Amino acid sequence: MEAREYIDQNAPGFFTAVAEWLAIPSISADPDRGGDVRRSAEFLAGQLRAAGFPVAEVWETGTDADRGLPAVYAEWPAADPAAPVALVYGHHDVQPVDPLEEWDSPPFEPVQRDGLLFGRGASDDKGQVFFHLLGVRANLAVSGKQAPPVTLKVLVEGEEESGSLHFADLLRAQRERLRCDVIVVTDTGMWAADVPSMCVGMRGVVDAQVDVRGPDFDLHSGSFGGGVPNPLHAMAALLAGLHDADGRVALPGFYDKVRPLSDAERQLIGRLPFDQKAWLAEAGNSGAAAGEAGYSSLERVWTRPTAEVNGMWGGHTGPGGKTIIPAQAHAKLSFRLVADQEPAEVIEGLRQYVRRAVPPGIEATVVSDGQGVRPSFSPVDNPAVAAGRRALQRAFGQEVLFTREGGSGPEADLAEILAAPLVFIGVGLDADRVHAPNERVSTTLLLKGAEAAAYLWDELAATAAELTAGR
Numbered sequence: 001m002e003a004r005e006y007i008d009q010n011a012p013g014f015f016t017a018v019a020e021w022l023a024i025p026s027i028s029a030d031p032d033r034g035g036d037v038r039r040s041a042e043f044l045a046g047q048l049r050a051a052g053f054p055v056a057e058v059w060e061t062g063t064d065a066d067r068g069l070p071a072v073y074a075e076w077p078a079a080d081p082a083a084p085v086a087l088v089y090g091h092h093d094v095q096p097v098d099p100l101e102e103w104d105s106p107p108f109e110p111v112q113r114d115g116l117l118f119g120r121g122a123s124d125d126k127g128q129v130f131f132h133l134l135g136v137r138a139n140l141a142v143s144g145k146q147a148p149p150v151t152l153k154v155l156v157e158g159e160e161e162s163g164s165l166h167f168a169d170l171l172r173a174q175r176e177r178l179r180c181d182v183i184v185v186t187d188t189g190m191w192a193a194d195v196p197s198m199c200v201g202m203r204g205v206v207d208a209q210v211d212v213r214g215p216d217f218d219l220h221s222g223s224f225g226g227g228v229p230n231p232l233h234a235m236a237a238l239l240a241g242l243h244d245a246d247g248r249v250a251l252p253g254f255y256d257k258v259r260p261l262s263d264a265e266r267q268l269i270g271r272l273p274f275d276q277k278a279w280l281a282e283a284g285n286s287g288a289a290a291g292e293a294g295y296s297s298l299e300r301v302w303t304r305p306t307a308e309v310n311g312m313w314g315g316h317t318g319p320g321g322k323t324i325i326p327a328q329a330h331a332k333l334s335f336r337l338v339a340d341q342e343p344a345e346v347i348e349g350l351r352q353y354v355r356r357a358v359p360p361g362i363e364a365t366v367v368s369d370g371q372g373v374r375p376s377f378s379p380v381d382n383p384a385v386a387a388g389r390r391a392l393q394r395a396f397g398q399e400v401l402f403t404r405e406g407g408s409g410p411e412a413d414l415a416e417i418l419a420a421p422l423v424f425i426g427v428g429l430d431a432d433r434v435h436a437p438n439e440r441v442s443t444t445l446l447l448k449g450a451e452a453a454a455y456l457w458d459e460l461a462a463t464a465a466e467l468t469a470g471r
Contacts, residue, residue: 003138003454007447014134014450015117015443017047021092021126022110022119028069028093028162037158040092041070044129044156048074051133052140053154059174061159061166068166069093069158073177076136078151084460084467085151087180089414090129090187091160094121095435102437116440123432123441128186129156131427131446135453142454149461153180157410160187164410171417181467182384182460183420185411186449189428191272191403193445196396198389199424200265200380201302201404202411206343206372207310207334208350210238213363218315219325228325229361232314235329238357238364242307242333246293249307249335251349257340261295261303265380268402269298302404306336335372336406343372374412377404378422383466387459388423395452425452 007014026040027033041058048056055075061068072092097107097120105111110119117127136148143149155178157167171178188199214231215224244250276297280286291300300306310333315326335346347370358364378385380402392400415422427449433439460467 001141003142003451006138006141007134007450007454010134010137011443011447014130014447015112018117018122018127018130018446019110019119021047021130022117022121023108025097025108026093026121026158027096028159029096034069037069037093041072041156041158044072044092045074047130047133048072048154051137052076053152059170061157061170066166071158071167071170072154072156073174074154075177076148076152078149078461079145079147080149082464082468083150084182084464085153085180086182086184086457086460087153087155087178087418087420088129088132088184088186089155089157089411090125090185091157092121092126092129093158093161094124094126095161097437099437104438107437107439112443115443117443117446118438118440120439122439123189123428124434124439125160125187127441127446128426128428128449131450132186132453134447134450136457138450138454139457148457150457152457153178160409164413167410168413168417171413175417178418180418180420181471183411183414183418183422184388184456185414185422185424186426187409188405188424188426189430189432190426190445191401193429193442195273195401196392196398197272197401197403198385198392199405199426200385200402201339201377202375202409203302203305203404203406204337204341204343204373204375204412205334206337206346206368206370207332208347208366208368210235210331210333210350210354211365211367212238212314212329212358213327214361215325215327218327221323221325224325225323229359230325231329231362232326234358234362234364235312235314235331238354239309239312239331241357242309242353247291248293249305251307251346251353253349254305254346257342257345258305259339259377261299262380265303265402266299268380269302270296272298272401272403274298301406303338305338305341308334308336310334337372337375339375339377341375343374344370346372373409374416376409376411376415376422378424382421382423383463384421384423384460387463388425388456391452391456391459392425394455395448425449425456427452 314329316322427445
């Protein structure tokens with residue numbers, strides 16, 4: 001039997017089980033839904049056991065004083081103890097559903113129509129996690145064996161949509177049980193249904209607030225204007241100076257650790273069928289592309305770090321005029337980071353920049369915990385990435401290109417704490433309306449994901465010597 005044949009035969013049962021899981025409203029950001037997140041974890045653990053995993057457990061997170069939401073762990077040892085160990089990562093919590101009135105059908109009453117499965121979590125991330133259960137069963141149906149060709153571990157957290165607050169501590173506490181040679185992340189997407197691709201990196205993020213103060217209270221601009229420093233003027237100049245004429249961020253040391261874009265990846269990005277006019281239309285009908293000189297729009301949003309002003313305020317903003325020199329001005333900033341930047345180092349660079357930028361008579365403070373989310377990256381020539389690409393190409397029957405994503409998750413913690421490379425295997429699309437009303441996923445692509453997963457374990461087993469060389 002071929003993997004594709006097995007998957008097609010078992011698709012109805014697969015979608016029935018997915019729909020049952022999607023009906024559980026596991027919204028991690030809602031304190032009232034903690035019981036539902038636990039029900040979701042217990043459901044998945046049961047499904048993993050039913051799929052054949054001899055070990056499937058619900059793991060608690062946090063401490064008695066700071067209890068988190070449960071994760072799910074499963075393990076299926078390979079017959080050969082020397083086989084590579086692959087860990088699949090995903091999450092079973094989902095985003096809130098408001099505004100509820102914009103849903104065409106109830107978010108936790110999943111339905112299929114027009115080749116799509118609708119429901120919160122259909123794409124992000126329950127549907128994509130679940131295709132691995134079908135994929136491993138298909139692999140075994142083809143091989144006729146009782147165990148997968150690699151030792152397969154699964155870790156599905158319950159707090160990703162609310163910041164993965166306890167996830168790094170869980171990884172450290174369970175490091176030995178989670179030890180692996182490769183981490184398969186199934187929480188990403190593809191370029192298009194007819195242009196399969198795999199993600200090789202996700203940008204990190206860190207934010208800060210800058211507070212600027214001048215006089216102790218607002219001053220009459222007729223009496224003091226032009227004679228004392230104006231905090232709003234100082235803030236405007238500070239923000240204007242964040243970028244140079246080429247769009248590069250002016251913080252000291254900002255680019256010191258930025259990994260340059262390789263010629264190979266740039267060439268592959270350039271082959272994607274990118275329509276900049278359509279992209280700008282999707283970007284709120286933005287009038288023009290902008291950013292760091294020397295890079296395309298895709299290169300800017302995927303491979304280059306950025307500084308953005310998210311908001312600024314100070315002085316009089318109500319109706320009518322008020323002729324004052326305001327006492328304070330404020331701004332919120334965020335920075336998207338790429339490998340190998342560290343959030344805390346970027347914030348330190350911001351503090352240095354602010355100290356140098358403000359004039360005499362102005363005090364400025366930068367408020368940020370500096371933790372943020374670190375970026376992640378997998379070189380396109382990594383053996384594990386190559387194995388993942390071969391698996392996707394077998395499933396889709398065509399060349400698979402490479403993308404990156406601007407979003408942020410716990411992938412950097414996974415790679416660092418477990419000391420293993422990341423391979424992104426996802427089949428979501430931009431059209432899936434992730435985090436929005438009417439979230440959906442293509443049923444055809446979910447089955448393609450299962451097929452790619454069925455091939456992936458054989459491809460990784462064939463790369464055993466390279467993957468396990470560092471043991």
